[in-house]
Amino acid sequence: MSKIGPFFNPIQWIKAYKFQKNNAKFDKSTYDLELYLYSKILNNNMLHWGYFQNTNIEPDTISLKMVEEAQIKYAENIIDQISDKKNAVLDVGCGMGGLAELMLKKKLKVEVLTPNRNQIDYITSKFKDISSHNCKFENLESDSKYGTVINSESLQYIKLDDAFKKLETIILPNGKWIVVDYFRLNDNGINKSAHLLDSFKSKLEEYGWNITYERDITANVLPTIAFANLYYNRFLIPIKHYAYEKLRYKKAWLFYLTEKLRVSIDKKIVKENASIDPEQFVNEKKYMFFVLEKN
Ligand SMILES: C[S@@+](CC[C@H](N)C(=O)[O-])C[C@H]1O[C@@H](n2cnc3c(N)ncnc32)[C@H](O)[C@@H]1O
Numbered sequence: 001m002s003k004i005g006p007f008f009n010p011i012q013w014i015k016a017y018k019f020q021k022n023n024a025k026f027d028k029s030t031y032d033l034e035l036y037l038y039s040k041i042l043n044n045n046m047l048h049w050g051y052f053q054n055t056n057i058e059p060d061t062i063s064l065k066m067v068e069e070a071q072i073k074y075a076e077n078i079i080d081q082i083s084d085k086k087n088a089v090l091d092v093g094c095g096m097g098g099l100a101e102l103m104l105k106k107k108l109k110v111e112v113l114t115p116n117r118n119q120i121d122y123i124t125s126k127f128k129d130i131s132s133h134n135c136k137f138e139n140l141e142s143d144s145k146y147g148t149v150i151n152s153e154s155l156q157y158i159k160l161d162d163a164f165k166k167l168e169t170i171i172l173p174n175g176k177w178i179v180v181d182y183f184r185l186n187d188n189g190i191n192k193s194a195h196l197l198d199s200f201k202s203k204l205e206e207y208g209w210n211i212t213y214e215r216d217i218t219a220n221v222l223p224t225i226a227f228a229n230l231y232y233n234r235f236l237i238p239i240k241h242y243a244y245e246k247l248r249y250k251k252a253w254l255f256y257l258t259e260k261l262r263v264s265i266d267k268k269i270v271k272e273n274a275s276i277d278p279e280q281f282v283n284e285k286k287y288m289f290f291v292l293e294k295n
Pocket residue numbers: 029032035045046047048092093094095096098099113114115116119135136137138151152153154157158
């Protein structure tokens with residue numbers, strides 16, 4: 001009775017209501033649970049899919065270390081495109097600062113931006129002198145101008161018009177905008193994260209940006225996606241089944257009462273899985289590497 005007591009106590013219901021109200025104020029960009037999870041799994045402060053040179057590698061031969069190496073390669077590919085070594089680089093949506101760290105090692109002047117408080121605290125405690133902006137890119141207020149602006153897997157979080165308008169105010173003449181991210185090929189997929197590639201390209205024209213480098217790196221990113229998919233199907237799904245069944249045997253009444261919760265968890269899992277199913281990814285998305293310059 002003591003364990004189910006709260007269900008029948010009106011005071012607990014009022015407290016639960018207040019608790020629900022306070023927690024509903026959650027803003028994904030300031031505290032992103034998925035990104036927090038990945039930052040605990042991977043150790044090199046990078047939160048992107050990485051770049052595998054060997055595109056034929058089998059997922060069950062991939063180690064976490066190999067994923068981390070692929071992430072370093074991805075970051076190095078970005079740094080290779082930075083030609084202006086004099087003016088500052090703005091790393092928009094800098095995550096845990098892995099790319100910024102590599103750029104600092106190469107003696108580039110780096111500023112980081114992320115709306116996520118944990119990420120900013122982590123980076124500024126590690127690099128005491130780094131200039132940082134704890135805000136959404138679209139809300140950035142700065143008189144500084146940058147020779148290079150980077151969006152490494154972060155453009156998908158920003159409305160395109162907002163991104164283009166903000167860029168106009170902060171990019172130096174002849175400055176470069178490096179965008180590495182995945183884009184949707186059409187509007188039919190179940191996972192709607194990412195911009196439509198066609199929309200992005202028409203916005204480039206509309207706002208007067210030239211593409212000076214364009215590469216489809218989907219094949220190089222797929223090994224990480226296949227690796228994540230393998231762990232998902234071989235660990236996460238069986239563990240979920242185990243937990244549900246354990247609940248059913250041990251506390252059948254609670255299992256019965258939480259059916260709707262389980263249905264919503266399962267729906268969320270199906271949606272998230274769509275982004276790490278290699279076949280679905282190839283059908284619905286392209287992972288692109290762009291270097292852009294203003295006309
Ligand atoms: C997938 S992570 C990529 C992190 C990092 N660029 C990397 O490659 O490791 C996405 C990043 O975009 C940031 N982000 C989300 N919404 C944003 C916004 N509106 N403006 C700028 N950054 C944003 C997140 O906080 C996170 O740092």
